[in-house]
Amino acid sequence: MVFSALAIARTTIVGISGVVMSALVLSNPALAHSKGLYATETEARQRAEEIGCNTVHENNGRWMPCADERELHQQLRKQ
Numbered sequence: 001m002v003f004s005a006l007a008i009a010r011t012t013i014v015g016i017s018g019v020v021m022s023a024l025v026l027s028n029p030a031l032a033h034s035k036g037l038y039a040t041e042t043e044a045r046q047r048a049e050e051i052g053c054n055t056v057h058e059n060n061g062r063w064m065p066c067a068d069e070r071e072l073h074q075q076l077r078k079q
Contacts, residue, residue: 037062
């Protein structure tokens with residue numbers, strides 16, 4: 001009986017923490033920002049074309065669509 005109550009409590013806590021983490025990522029632009037980072041310039045160029053940018057830029061060793069983050073966010077708001 002005690003074991004099953006502990007198993008249920010653990011499952012509930014794990015489920016709730018997953019929901020909380022999802023909400024944080026979706027509601028916090030800084031965490032969501034990582035979705036715009038690409039390992040290669042080619043990947044960033046591909047995404048840039050999809051959202052209407054003509055250039056890419058480097059950010060801490062990773063690549064991002066558009067000339068800078070300001071342009072990237074402007075293009076994303078249009079979507």
